[in-house]
Amino acid sequence: ExxxxxxxxxxxxxxxxxxxxxxxxxxxxxxxxxxxxxxxxxxxxxxxxxxxxxxxxxxxxxxxxxxxxxxxxxxxxxxxxxxxxxxxxxxxxxxxxxxxxxxxxxxxxxxxxxxxxxxxxxxxxxxxxxxxxxxxxxxxxxxxxxxxxxxxxxxxxxxxxxxxxxxxxxxxxxxxxxxxxxxxxxxxxxxxxxxxxxxxxxxxxxxxDPAQIGLRFRDVRTEAVTGDSANDFGGLFIGLSFFLVLAALILMGLLFVFGVEQRAPQIGTLLAIGFTGKTVRNLLLAEGFVLALLGAGLGACAGLGYTRVLVDLLNSDWGGAIGKGNIIYEAQPQTIVYGMISGLAVALFTIWLTVRKLAQTQAITLIQGAPATTDTTRAGRKALLTAVVCAAGAIGLGLAMKDAQGQMKAGGFFGAGMLMLVSCLCVCHAWLGKMATGGGASFATLGAMGWRGSARRRGRSLACIGLLACGVFLLVAVGAFRLDPNDGAQERWSGTGGFAFFGQSDVPVLYDLNTEKGRDEMAVNGDVSLVQMRVREGDDASCLNLNQTREPRLLGVDPQQLIDREAFTFAKGEGWGLLNEPEDGAVPAVVDMNTGMWALHVKVGEVMDYPNEAGGTFPIRIVGFLANSMLQGDLIISEQNFVKQFPSASGYRAFLIDSDDPQATEEELSFALEDYGLELTPATRRLAEFSQVQNTYLDIFQALGGLALLLGSIGLGVVVLRNVLERRGELALLQAVGFRKGSLHWLVLAEHGGLLALGLVGGVVSALLAVAPSLTGPGQGLPVDLLKWIIGGILVSGIFWTWLASVAALRGRMLTALRSE
Structure with a gap:
C-alpha cells in the first residue's frame, strides 16, 4: 500500500x-x-x-x-x-x-x-x-x-x-x-x-487464479487410475502365439490323421456293414473329444505354470522389460475356463476337418488301405487363385499401414506377413498338385524322383511346410526387432547421436559451457563440447514406465547445435530444423518414435495440449519421430519456444556431451559441477536401458518361436518317418533292382529336403514383410546372423530327422516288405 x-x-x-x-x-x-x-x-x-x-x-x-x-x-x-x-x-x-x-x-x-x-x-x-x-x-x-x-x-x-x-x-x-x-x-x-x-x-x-503463479490443482486420484491403464500387450502376445498355436494344431492334425489312416480298414468295414458316414465321423469326433479334453486340461495346467515362471522371470532376470515396475501373478478362473473352451473348440474343429473327408471315402478304398484320389488340377487352380489374392492383400495392407502408428502399424504389417505366408503355402499346394499329376519334374535322377515323391502325400507335405514356416516366421520376425545399442554408437546417426554422455543436474547451470566465459564461471578446465537443454519436469514417458503418460518431460534445445552435428536419425520428419518453423500457432516438437507410438499414442502431425507456467495450456504439434534414440521419454522443442512458455525456468539441467576422452571428461565435469548434482550416464548405457525392455520382450517371443520350431522339427520327423515306413516296400523293390542303400538314403533326403527348403523360404519371406518397417532404424536391420543360425539349425535338424527315418526304415531284412509290395 x-x-x-x-x-x-x-x-x-x-x-x-x-x-x-x-x-x-x-x-x-x-x-x-x-x-x-x-x-x-x-x-x-x-x-x-x-x-x-x-x-x-x-x-x-x-x-x-x-x-x-x-x-x-x-x-x-x-x-x-x-x-x-x-x-x-x-x-x-x-x-x-x-x-x-x-x-x-x-x-x-x-x-x-x-x-x-x-x-x-x-x-x-x-x-x-x-x-x-x-x-x-x-x-x-x-x-x-x-x-x-x-x-x-x-x-x-x-x-x-x-x-x-x-x-x-x-x-x-x-x-x-x-x-x-x-x-x-x-x-x-x-x-x-x-x-x-x-x-x-x-x-x-x-x-x-492460483494457476497463474504456478499453483495448479490436479485430480491425482483420477490420474492414478488412468495411469494404471498400462499398455495392453495381450494382443501382441496372442498374435505372436498364434503361430505357435497354428503349429501345434497342424501337428495335432497330422498325428490324428496318421492314427485314423492306420485304422482305415476298420473304418471301411464299418461303412461296408451299414454305418453312415455321419455316424463314423461322430464316432471319431468322440474319440478326438476325449483326447482334446485331456490335452486342454494338461495345456491349461502347463499354461499356468509357464505364466508363473514368466512372471517370476520378469520380476527378476528379465526385469528390464518392466523397468522399475513389479508384476503380480493372478490367475482368474474364468480366464482358465475360457482358454480351455477355446482350445478344445479349435482342436475339435481341426479334428473335424481331418475326419470329414475320410468319412466320405469309398469303403472298398479304405479297406484296401489305398489313399483317396482328388482332383489335383482343380485344387491347384484354386490354390493359385488364393495365393494371388493373399499376396495382393499382403501388399495392399502393407501400403495402407505404412503411415499408421503404434500397435495398428505393427499389427497391420504382421497381418500382411501372415497373408504372405498363406500365399506361399498356397503356391506350394499348387506346385505339389502339379507334381502329383506328372508335371514339373522327371525321373531322370534320384533327386528328381525324390521331388516327385514329395507330392505323393500332398497334405502331409503341405503340413510339414506349414509347420516349419510358422516356426521360422516367428523366430525371424521377432529377431528382426532386436536392438543393439552398441551398433555404430560413435556415429552421429546412431541412437546415441554420437555423444559420449547424457548428463542431468539437480540445480540449473546458468552459463554456456561451450564458451570460455561460461567455463571460467563454472570452474571447468579444458575444452568441453556439449548441447545444453532446459528441462520442465514431467511424467516418465519412456518404455521404463508401464503406465500411460499424461505430461511427459519437456526439453528445450537449440536446434542449430544438433543440426551442425547431424545428430540422431529421424524415422519420420525432415530433421531438427523443423523445431524453428512455426506450425499454425502450435509449438513444433520432436519425440522418440517408441515414445510417440506406445506411450503418447500420437503420430506425426497431431497436436497435443501441454500446461505452461501461466496456468494455461499451449498446443504442441509433433513434427518428427526419432528412431531408437536415448532421448526416449522426452518431448523436445526449441529453446526459444521453451522460454516463452516457462520464463522462470532458468538455466540448463540436461546435457548431451561430446568427448574424445570419456574418462577425463567425466572426471572434470563431475568435479566442477559436483555442487549442482550432476549425474553423467554413458550414452550407450542409457540407450541399452531402453533397448533392454524391447529385447527382453523379444526373448519371451523367441522362446515361443523356438517352441513352434521345435514342433515343426517334430512334425518333420513324424512325416518323414511315416512316409518312409509306408513306402518300405517301394524302397525294398528299388534295392532289389540294384539301388544301393546310400542311393536310397539320398532319395529320401531329396524328397524331404525340398519340403524343408520350401518351409524356410516361405517363413523367411513372410517374416521380412511383417517386420519391414523396423529394418531401417538405428541398431536394427536385416538379421543376417540370425538368419544364418536359423537356416543352419533347421537344415541340420531336417537332415538329421530324414537320415534317422531312412535308417530306421531300411534296417533289417527288406524281404518281408518286398513281399507286401
Whole structure:
C-alpha cells in the first residue's frame, strides 16, 4: 500500500509482472522501471539511473509518447539539457545463456518535472543487491557494475531519493526495449479513497487464479487410475502365439490323421456293414473329444505354470522389460475356463476337418488301405487363385499401414506377413498338385524322383511346410526387432547421436559451457563440447514406465547445435530444423518414435495440449519421430519456444556431451559441477536401458518361436518317418533292382529336403514383410546372423530327422516288405 500517493501498488519479488497477471488485475496505471547503465548528452553523462515507462495519466497531465522523454529537474541540471535536446540511454538486454548485450536508444526531452513527487520512489522494484544498499557504490546487481564511475552527486541522490526515476518514457516504448520472457511491467497502481480501499484489495484477490503463479490443482486420484491403464500387450502376445498355436494344431492334425489312416480298414468295414458316414465321423469326433479334453486340461495346467515362471522371470532376470515396475501373478478362473473352451473348440474343429473327408471315402478304398484320389488340377487352380489374392492383400495392407502408428502399424504389417505366408503355402499346394499329376519334374535322377515323391502325400507335405514356416516366421520376425545399442554408437546417426554422455543436474547451470566465459564461471578446465537443454519436469514417458503418460518431460534445445552435428536419425520428419518453423500457432516438437507410438499414442502431425507456467495450456504439434534414440521419454522443442512458455525456468539441467576422452571428461565435469548434482550416464548405457525392455520382450517371443520350431522339427520327423515306413516296400523293390542303400538314403533326403527348403523360404519371406518397417532404424536391420543360425539349425535338424527315418526304415531284412509290395 502506497500511502504517499493514496494508492495500492501491485508488485512481485520476481521483479516483472507477467502478461497473465496484468490481464487479470486490469489496473488503470502501469509502470515498467529499468536500470540504465548510462544517460549521456554530448560529453555529459549520468551513470546507473532508474528510468520508468508509464501508461497514460500516470504522471497526471503529462504523458510521454513515442521516443519522447520527460526528465526530472535533477537530471536536467546534471546533463545540462532542456526541452528539445536529445539524451542517449545505454542499457543491458539479457539474452539466452545469461549473455548481456548493451544497447543504446536516443530520446528527445519533451518536459521537465520536479526531482521527486509522492509515489515515485516506490516505482523501483526490489532489485536484489540494490534495494538494501545504503551507498550506490555498494551496488551488486549481478551484472557488470563499475563503481569507479559513481560520482559524489550520484551518491547524494541515492541517499536522498533512493530509486526515484530520473526520467519517464511511454510504457509502450519501454516494453519494446525492456520487456522479456519474465514479464512486461514492474508495477500496477490502483488509486483509492477511504471508501473504496478495501473494495480494490478484494477485487484484486478475486481476479487472480492460483494457476497463474504456478499453483495448479490436479485430480491425482483420477490420474492414478488412468495411469494404471498400462499398455495392453495381450494382443501382441496372442498374435505372436498364434503361430505357435497354428503349429501345434497342424501337428495335432497330422498325428490324428496318421492314427485314423492306420485304422482305415476298420473304418471301411464299418461303412461296408451299414454305418453312415455321419455316424463314423461322430464316432471319431468322440474319440478326438476325449483326447482334446485331456490335452486342454494338461495345456491349461502347463499354461499356468509357464505364466508363473514368466512372471517370476520378469520380476527378476528379465526385469528390464518392466523397468522399475513389479508384476503380480493372478490367475482368474474364468480366464482358465475360457482358454480351455477355446482350445478344445479349435482342436475339435481341426479334428473335424481331418475326419470329414475320410468319412466320405469309398469303403472298398479304405479297406484296401489305398489313399483317396482328388482332383489335383482343380485344387491347384484354386490354390493359385488364393495365393494371388493373399499376396495382393499382403501388399495392399502393407501400403495402407505404412503411415499408421503404434500397435495398428505393427499389427497391420504382421497381418500382411501372415497373408504372405498363406500365399506361399498356397503356391506350394499348387506346385505339389502339379507334381502329383506328372508335371514339373522327371525321373531322370534320384533327386528328381525324390521331388516327385514329395507330392505323393500332398497334405502331409503341405503340413510339414506349414509347420516349419510358422516356426521360422516367428523366430525371424521377432529377431528382426532386436536392438543393439552398441551398433555404430560413435556415429552421429546412431541412437546415441554420437555423444559420449547424457548428463542431468539437480540445480540449473546458468552459463554456456561451450564458451570460455561460461567455463571460467563454472570452474571447468579444458575444452568441453556439449548441447545444453532446459528441462520442465514431467511424467516418465519412456518404455521404463508401464503406465500411460499424461505430461511427459519437456526439453528445450537449440536446434542449430544438433543440426551442425547431424545428430540422431529421424524415422519420420525432415530433421531438427523443423523445431524453428512455426506450425499454425502450435509449438513444433520432436519425440522418440517408441515414445510417440506406445506411450503418447500420437503420430506425426497431431497436436497435443501441454500446461505452461501461466496456468494455461499451449498446443504442441509433433513434427518428427526419432528412431531408437536415448532421448526416449522426452518431448523436445526449441529453446526459444521453451522460454516463452516457462520464463522462470532458468538455466540448463540436461546435457548431451561430446568427448574424445570419456574418462577425463567425466572426471572434470563431475568435479566442477559436483555442487549442482550432476549425474553423467554413458550414452550407450542409457540407450541399452531402453533397448533392454524391447529385447527382453523379444526373448519371451523367441522362446515361443523356438517352441513352434521345435514342433515343426517334430512334425518333420513324424512325416518323414511315416512316409518312409509306408513306402518300405517301394524302397525294398528299388534295392532289389540294384539301388544301393546310400542311393536310397539320398532319395529320401531329396524328397524331404525340398519340403524343408520350401518351409524356410516361405517363413523367411513372410517374416521380412511383417517386420519391414523396423529394418531401417538405428541398431536394427536385416538379421543376417540370425538368419544364418536359423537356416543352419533347421537344415541340420531336417537332415538329421530324414537320415534317422531312412535308417530306421531300411534296417533289417527288406524281404518281408518286398513281399507286401
Amino acid at each position: 502506497n500511502e504517499e500517493d493514496d494508492a495500492i501498488d501491485l508488485r512481485t519479488d520476481r521483479i516483472f509482472l507477467d502478461a497473465q497477471t496484468l490481464k487479470a488485475a486490469n489496473g488503470p496505471l502501469t509502470a515498467l522501471t529499468y536500470i540504465a547503465n548510462n544517460l549521456h548528452h554530448g560529453t555529459n553523462a549520468t551513470p546507473y539511473s532508474m528510468i520508468t515507462g508509464v501508461s497514460s495519466n500516470f504522471l497526471g497531465h503529462i504523458t510521454p509518447t513515442g521516443d519522447n522523454m520527460v526528465i526530472t529537474e535533477w537530471l536536467a541540471n546534471d546533463l545540462q539539457v532542456k526541452s528539445g535536446d536529445q539524451i542517449t540511454v545505454d542499457y543491458y538486454v539479457l539474452g539466452l545463456n545469461r549473455q548481456l548485450e548493451e544497447r543504446p536508444h536516443t530520446f528527445t526531452v519533451s518536459g521537465i518535472l520536479d526531482t521527486e513527487q509522492p509515489g515515485w520512489r516506490e516505482l523501483m522494484p526490489n532489485f536484489p543487491g540494490i534495494v538494501d544498499r545504503d551507498n550506490l557504490r555498494d551496488w551488486n546487481p549481478g551484472i557488470d557494475f563499475d563503481s569507479g564511475r559513481v560520482r559524489d552527486q550520484d551518491e547524494d541522490y541515492w541517499k536522498k531519493h533512493r530509486g526515484t526515476p530520473k526520467a519517464f518514457i511511454a510504457l509502450e516504448t519501454g516494453q519494446k526495449l525492456w520487456a522479456n520472457r519474465y514479464g512486461e511491467a514492474t508495477t500496477m497502481r490502483f488509486r483509492f479513497n477511504a471508501t473504496n480501499r478495501n473494495e480494490i484489495k478484494a477485487a484484486i484477490r478475486e481476479k487472480f
